[in-house]
Amino acid sequence: MKHKTASLWLVALVCFGPLAAALFIYYGPFGRSWLPQLPGSRELLATPVPLPAEWRDADESPEPWQLIYARMTPCEQQCVQHLGRLLQVHLALGRDQDRVRRAVWHTGALPPLGDLALVARPLESAAGRGMVAALGEERLREGRVYVADPRGVVILSYPPDVEQKELLRDLERLLSGTEA
Numbered sequence: 001m002k003h004k005t006a007s008l009w010l011v012a013l014v015c016f017g018p019l020a021a022a023l024f025i026y027y028g029p030f031g032r033s034w035l036p037q038l039p040g041s042r043e044l045l046a047t048p049v050p051l052p053a054e055w056r057d058a059d060e061s062p063e064p065w066q067l068i069y070a071r072m073t074p075c076e077q078q079c080v081q082h083l084g085r086l087l088q089v090h091l092a093l094g095r096d097q098d099r100v101r102r103a104v105w106h107t108g109a110l111p112p113l114g115d116l117a118l119v120a121r122p123l124e125s126a127a128g129r130g131m132v133a134a135l136g137e138e139r140l141r142e143g144r145v146y147v148a149d150p151r152g153v154v155i156l157s158y159p160p161d162v163e164q165k166e167l168l169r170d171l172e173r174l175l176s177g178t179e180a
Helices: 002-027 077-092 094-099 126-135 164-176
Strands: 043-050 065-070 100-106 119-122 144-148 153-158
Touching: 043 126, 065 077, 065 164, 077 094, 077 100, 077 164, 094 100, 094 164, 119 126, 144 164, 153 164
Parallel strands: 065 100, 100 119
Antiparallel strands: 043 153, 065 144, 144 153
């Protein structure tokens, strides 16, 4: 009988021991900073920011994901280059590009871009000032790339010179998790 009890405890330890160890390591006193992070420069917003109602399309359901370039300084040569890189990422999505809309949030006048699919939103408007306050004016001064989900919530942030491969990989992952 003693042998059966020891065997039963050994089986329980083998089955549930790894789970208990993993839970202790993850939730224990060590913190989570040592956990491996995905490589890249993305930043998951600690507090997701909803888009203003007037910046959302009530006609479309479901709304597309949004790839947004936001900038508080006038859009000049560097800004146009960043928008061109976002266009290339959008085109690289292939059959999924109709599920993503590109937008630029700007101050002042935009130079002629010749891009009819690009949605322009002024940051000088009341809705724009609200977005600047929520996302931080200092971060938007030299430009930032954001991703908004189909619910109209800004969830990810990237520096303006993010690698196109990184942005494309992240968008493909997001789109694969939300098949239409």
